[in-house]
Amino acid sequence: MAVLPKTINFYMDSWLENAGIIGLTRILDVEDYEINDDQLIVKTTVFKTINNSFFQYFINTYGQYTHYYKIISWLPKIIAIEKLGFDKYTFQDYQACVKWFNNNVRYFIKTSSYKQMRPLAHSEIPIEEYLENATNLFKKLSKNKWQDKNVNLKKELTVLFGELKKIVQYFANDTNKRYFLAKSLGYRYINKGWNGISFLNNQSKIVNLYQDYQEYFVQPVIDFLSENHEKAKIKCTTCGRKMRSNEKIGYSFLNGMGYDYRKRNSNGYKFNSDQFLCPICRLMYSAVPAGFTYNLKGNHGFFVNQTGYNLNNLYNANNNFLEVLTESFEGANKVSPWYGFYEVFKKEFNKSKQNMFVNVQIVNRKNEQYHFNIISEVAANVLRKAEKQRSDGQEKITILDVLNNAFIFEYQGVESFMIFDEVIMRILNQTNMNNLVNKLLFLKILNRRGVYITPMQILDIVELNTILFNEMDVTKLDIKILSKVYGDGKKFAQKYKLNPDKEKILIYQLLQALKIQNQKKTMNLLLSCYLRQQESIPNEFMQKMENKEEFKQLVYAFITGLISGKKEGKVDEK
Structure with missing residues (x-):
């Protein structure tokens, strides 16, 4: 039997290879590998125990x-x-x-x-x-x-x-x-990265999943390294290693990647696929589920693809993310990976005072699909300023923190529509939150059941929206003005105690006018509202008429104050 090399190397490349490499670092003991710039050097002695280490990682991380x-x-x-x-x-x-x-x-x-x-x-x-x-x-x-x-x-x-x-x-x-x-964690987490082969193949005849993993992923690597491939003609698409035809496998076992060339050979050039993996890369890809960090249900996973081809940076970013999220799991059923991402962002910012996450790729797998976000400089600046902005004068709670417990039950086809997730996604995509604020205010005046968000939290979203507009140079609005206008709306509701039906009609008309971007109608509604009470309209509205977006944020803040002027039940934090 040929002697195996002492080590094998894995090199950083796309997000998929990087996720597999991070997965290997989590599966293996620290003494079994070495990080050197953009490569992971793994001792081949791990082949004796890697099947146990693979499952033990998921048991230790998610088993409880x-x-x-x-x-x-x-x-x-x-x-x-x-x-x-x-x-x-x-x-x-x-x-x-x-x-x-x-x-x-x-x-x-x-x-x-x-x-x-x-x-x-x-x-x-x-x-x-x-x-x-x-x-x-x-x-x-x-x-x-x-x-x-x-x-x-x-x-x-x-x-x-x-x-x-x-x-x-x-x-x-x-x-x-x-x-x-x-077995339980295989169905809950491992099958989010790959499926249909080894112990995740329903037709597998091997009952012992540890043995199945060893025979399918590990033993082929041992055999591959034991043989000479100088005359082999097929090359691995990922690493370029030569291999024989009986050693190749396609990408189709990876969820969302490739196709089964044995069933769909028409997808290949001239009906022949040239996209094949060697056993070593197949082993690396088996660790992709370990490279992602998942929520409690296992239906939402994250991977932070740190740029710069520095494996240590990639390693630290994802392990910080894993640590933050798993710490948040205790007693919390609705912990979102987006919350974990924001906590890591805050941690890194407070440590370096720089935007370390600019141009970093965030890969998140949700609803059986991969979604990709690049953190632009604008998005990073919004998150940085949001981290500094405290909510309602509280010292330790930021305007993003308070949104973590806000959600709508059974909304837009999901059991719990998480407001925090929606806001973070819009910041990363540089998409304004006007329609979100409009919907939330509309749901509040309808008294729809299952809307667990307070007017103060809606004001926080308006403030975040304004920060985003300011960063995109659309507006130059001081968010302190929003709090003042919010107070004006609250005082108006408390002082004049409008008829509940008339108040709903007024708010509905204002929201409709904002939605269709009819600034003139919005202003007329506000003027008539104050004139009936023989009061002067707040100067802020008149001063910001020239900038439609600034005016719109002020009106949203005012409406939020109107709603807040009524008696509010406590938000259910269950």
């Missing part, structure tokens, strides 16, 4: 946020309750236990992850018997029994918790955790 971890996290609680002897155990405690069992244990045993890995996870242990016993015991412990003093609840709870402890101990076993979690 799964239903599986919610099962095993109850072990200390079960033991503590048993020690107390159920003396202080209430019906409410029991209901919480039933909910945990149904939402996690019963949920997990119905998943394909459980069914497929069960033969490998101590199949000799009769876990199905434990589950059936616990289910029957739960059914017997009805509410009537808790109220019947003749029933020995303590005895029945002792038997129930004995079964529950056996179930949780089974799942908490290291071997079982290794298989169940790896």
Whole structure:
């Protein structure tokens, strides 16, 4: 058998190769690789354990946020309750236990992850018997029994918790955790980068996914490095290494990349594809899912493609992003990767006081598609100024921070329409927020259910919009004026207490006039509004008539103040 080289090199290139390289650094131990300018140098000794390291990364990073971890996290609680002897155990405690069992244990045993890995996870242990016993015991412990003093609840709870402890101990076993979690996370995170091959191929005959990864991705690299390819005629499209025809594979296993040349050969030049990967590059691309940073649901992933061909910079930017986002996961179901991006931006700016993210490419995968953004100098300046601008005089909260808990339930085809995401996207794309502000104000006057945003938060969006316009040299408006006009609107609503229907009609007319960019009609509405009360219109409107965008932002601030003058319920932060 030929001796393998001590190391293999991976070079920075496009965002896809870079994501694979960052994925390898996260999978491997620090002592197993070296970073040198634009290349990653990996020791070939890792081939003995890389299949374990691959899955262990996902388990360590995302495992604790799964239903599986919610099962095993109850072990200390079960033991503590048993020690107390159920003396202080209430019906409410029991209901919480039933909910945990149904939402996690019963949920997990119905998943394909459980069914497929069960033969490998101590199949000799009769876990199905434990589950059936616990289910029957739960059914017997009805509410009537808790109220019947003749029933020995303590005895029945002792038997129930004995079964529950056996179930949780089974799942908490290291071997079982290794298989169940790896399979679950494969469906939740790994398949976002690639699919249809190895352990993600439904037709695979290898049950052990660790073995499957080793045989499909790792062993071909060992074989490839062991052989001489001087006379080989096919070249890898990514790295240029020569290979034989039996060693090649297409790009189609990567989501959104390439096509299956065996099924669609008409897509190739003269019906022949020349886009092939060598086993080494295939191994690198298998790490792409690890290079991305995902949200809790795994449906939105981010990769920061730092320019400059400096692997250390790329490494630091993405690891900072991963650290910030995973720290935010604790107790938060709606944490967005865009929030993680902004936190990293703030961190880098406060550290260097420079726009380190200018011209950096942001790759985000959402709804099974890749989306790309380049952070322009304008966008970076807006984010930098937004970081300095505090919300409502608060010292530690910026005008972007306060938007993180604002969302609309079931809006535009999504369960939770995150306002923070929408605002960040518009800043990066240098798209104004006029229609967003218009929609939000319109939804507020309609009292639509599920709109969790306050007038003060809408004012923050208007301020951000003005900062964006100022950076694009469209306006030169001091955002402090917006707060003053917002106050004027609030005072007007509180002082004159308009008829609710008339107030809605006024706001609706103002929003419609702004939407169709009818400045004359907007001004007439404002004038008539103040003239009816024998008041002078605020000077700011008259002074900014010449600049349509400046005038528009002032009117939005005024309308927001009008709405804020009414009694507002608290924003639900759940």
